[in-house]
Amino acid sequence: MLKKLLIANRGEIAVRVIKTARSLGYRTVAVYSEADARALHVEMADEAVCIGPAQVSESYLRAEAIVEAAVKTGADCVHPGYGFLSENSGFARACKDAGLVFVGPPEAAIELMGSKRRSKIAMQEAGVPVVPGFEGDNASDEELIKAAKDIGYPLMIKASAGGGGRGMRLVESEDQLADNIQRARSEAKQAFGDGELILEKAVIEPRHIEIQVFADQHGNAVYLGERDCSVQRRHQKVVEEAPSPFVTPELREAMGEAAVKAALACGYEGAGTVEFLVDKNRNFYFLEMNTRLQVEHPVTELITGQDLVAWQLSVAEGLPLPLAQDEIRLNGHAIEVRLYAEDPANDFTPQTGPLHQFKPGEGEGLRFDTGVRSGDSVTPHYDPMLAKVVAWGENRNEARRRLLRALEDTTVFGVTTNRYFLSRIIADETFGAGEATTAFLQQAFRDDPSMAPKDISLRELALAACVFSHGSSGPDADHQNLSTSWSNAPATVTPMKLECGEKFLELLVRRTGNHFTVTRGEDQYALDLESMGSGLLCIIDNSIRQQCQYHRQGDHLYLQASGQSVALRDATHQPTSGAAASGSGRIKATMDGAIIDVLVEAGQAVKQGDTLVILEAMKMEHPVKADRDGRVGEVLASKGDQVKRNQLLVAISAEETTPEESGQ
CATH class of the missing domain: 3.30.470.20 (ATP-grasp fold, B domain)
Structure with missing residues (x-):
């Protein structure tokens, strides 16, 4: 009987595993970095051990520190969650060597399925359909370029050790290939420490359908329906649903049986996901197998009524699967x-x-x-x-x-x-019609307007004026029945200046009792403030009573109305010169991260949109681009530098380029 579970992860997955483990009577142990000392998963666990500084390489990726924490606390089993060490065969082996039960598959299965190249070969041998491509062992750039001629375009470059879209590139033509191989290999090394790449024929506008599989230590394996993960951005999932609106019962059975075949072929145990690409004719091709619990496992739990973490712990204890295939129902x-x-x-x-x-x-x-x-x-x-x-x-x-x-x-x-x-x-x-593909x-x-800078409306400015005019910034201040208390107040007109992003907006606010009229230029907006307090604004707008959430932090205000959020600052008594001008040429880091490449030098002519610096953050490469045409005046960052968000990286002067330099 297993009694004490260490969760080798953080954040929501650690919290989710702790909840099930506690409900089953397990004692739980959390691990945490110095940055996570007050995190929710740390507070929820029975015990917690600090395993290092904030950097993942010094904490959550330190297998020896996690194993030591398990031994020190008397844990007898370890759940890896997802990400970090969850698909690291060395970590699974280290747990086993320390006498700990690893709540996951055997290390041999992790190692095999963790390689896109080797797993694809294994699936071909097992009779599972795969996408045509090239899987050369540690293929060089030259070998990949040669193989691409036989595959044809468009094609996909993929990191063999990859996942989450990292080290993956879509190549439309031969002239794009060499540069994309270099970028994919660089990103793969950054993310996984392994630059091996494979090539695959691109399946255009496919569905991304995955099958949840489970296997026990007694040779039993089942599938629990599918999940449609087609809505993706840069090969990273955004929306997941179950069942898929595209999958027929016949296709579900065929894909499910193929997924079970894949699991049995690699001697699998526990929870796993076999991912497929499905074309418009419902032909499906093996993509990869994730040897862990998926981020999107809740949709499967909700339609099957099963707790997949409970299944994982049951399998880890050596028990047979809770249900046979014909007992699994989708609801x-x-x-x-x-x-x-x-x-x-x-x-x-x-x-x-x-x-x-x-x-x-x-x-x-x-x-x-x-x-x-x-x-x-x-x-x-x-x-x-x-x-x-x-x-x-x-x-x-x-x-x-x-x-x-x-x-x-x-x-x-x-x-x-x-x-x-x-x-x-x-x-x-x-999406509502069920027609969303990966494209x-x-x-x-x-x-869609949700991906463009938001123009703040006069209505939102009026809501902000209501809050700022009141003068109190206490989050729990309660001022109910304002119509009664303010009904006889004399009219006042007050100038107000609000900062939204890099814009300063000047208003005139006229208040008569609880009635507000906000004027900007020739436009006006009027509303009545009914009540305000505890983070909720109640107004009468065009004879309709409505509510708006807000939070005020000094001169800063956050509003949420009509499903949209906006952040403003009361700059009535501040000069406008502090705002950064659009196209200023002062190119700053978009986030905290590491500089992995600098592509320009002082004196070089650049055009708006040119990539100047490559910034790596959260294991992804982010290009930092010029916001104007001009000439590079200063380069203030070097390869290998750690930079902070909004740190100045490159300064571009307004000096005009020559016709030759601008490409004219």
């Missing part, structure tokens, strides 16, 4: 989205900072898996996912409707998130 529909601290209007740049308020939406059929709460901070050290928002319904439209409302009602104040972007996807007609975001959705 209803579930959809999951990943709520990130990122800015869709700024190329999805990760965001850091305090979470002044984090309050999930509430309602029937909703599930929030999260590792944060109000008062926490989003740091640059780890993945910026705040929560997985999941909705279940009797049918797909009910699940969509519940998820849309949950997103609109969830409040996150302090950092920019992709919440509005997600809600627009769920409400989109193409959906790049094609049908590419011009």
Whole structure:
């Protein structure tokens, strides 16, 4: 009997595993970095051990420190979660050598399926359909270029050890190949310490369908339906749902049987996911196998009524699978989205900072898996996912409707998130019709307003004026029945200047009792303030009573109205000169990270949009581009530098380029 579980992870997956383990009677042990000392998963566990500094290489990737923590606390089993060491065969072996039960597959299965090259060869031998391509052992750039001629274009470059879209490039033509091989290899080395690449024929606009499989130590294996993960950005999943609106019962059975065949072929045990690409004719091809619990496992749990972490622990104890294949039933529909601290209007740049308020939406059929709460901070050290928002319904439209409302009602104040972007996807007609492929975001959705800088409306300015005019910044201040207390107040007209992003907006605010009229230029907006307090603004707008969430932190105000969020600062008594001008030529780091390449030098002519610096953060490469035409005056960063967000990297002068330099 296993009794004490160490969770070798952090954040929402650590919290999620702890919840099930506690319900089954396990004592739990958390590990944490110095940056996570006050994290939710640390507080929830029975015991916790600090394993190093904030950097993942010095903490969550230190297998020896985690094993030592397990031995020190008397844990008898280790759950790896996902990411970090979850698919590291050496870590699984180290646990076994220390007398610990690894809650996952044998190290041989992890090692085989962790290589896209070797796993693809193994699947071909097992009779599982695969995408045509080239899987040469440690192929050189020259070998890849030669193989590409036989495969044809478009094709995919993939990191053999990769996942999450890292080290992956779509190549449309031969002239793009050499540079993309170099970039993919560099990113693969940064992310996985392994630059091996393979090539595959690109399946155009496919569905990304994955099968949840489970195997025990007695030779039994089953599949628990499929998940449709076709809505992706840069090969990273954005929306996941089960069952797929594209999959027929016949296709589900065929893919399920192929997934079970894949699991048995590698001697699998525990939870795993076999991922497939499916073309428009419903032909499916093996993509990869993830030898761990998936981020999106909640949608499978909601439609099967099963706890997959409980299944993992049961298998780890040597018990047979809880259900046989003919006992597994699918019920209803579930959809999951990943709520990130990122800015869709700024190329999805990760965001850091305090979470002044984090309050999930509430309602029937909703599930929030999260590792944060109000008062926490989003740091640059780890993945910026705040929560997985999941909705279940009797049918797909009910699940969509519940998820849309949950997103609109969830409040996150302090950092920019992709919440509005997600809600627009769920409400989109193409997605609603079940027709979204992996090309959906790049094609049908590419011009959606959620991915462009937001223009603040006069209505939002009026709401802000209501809060700032009141003068109190206490978050718990309660001022109810304002219509009664202010009804006889004399009219006042006050100038107000609000800062939104890099813009300063000048207003005139006329207040008569509880009635506000805000004027900007020739435009006006009027509303009545009914009540204000405890983070909720109640107004009468065009004879309609409505509510708006807000959070005020000194001169800073966060508003959430009509499903959108906006952040403003009261700059009435501040000069406007502090704002950075658009196209200033002062090129700054978009986030904390490391400089892995500098592509320009002082005196070089550049054009707006040229990549100047490659910044690596969160295991992804981010190009930093010129915001104007001109000539490089100073280069203030070097390869290998660690930089902070908004640190000046390159200065571009306004000096005009010659016709030859500008390409004219």
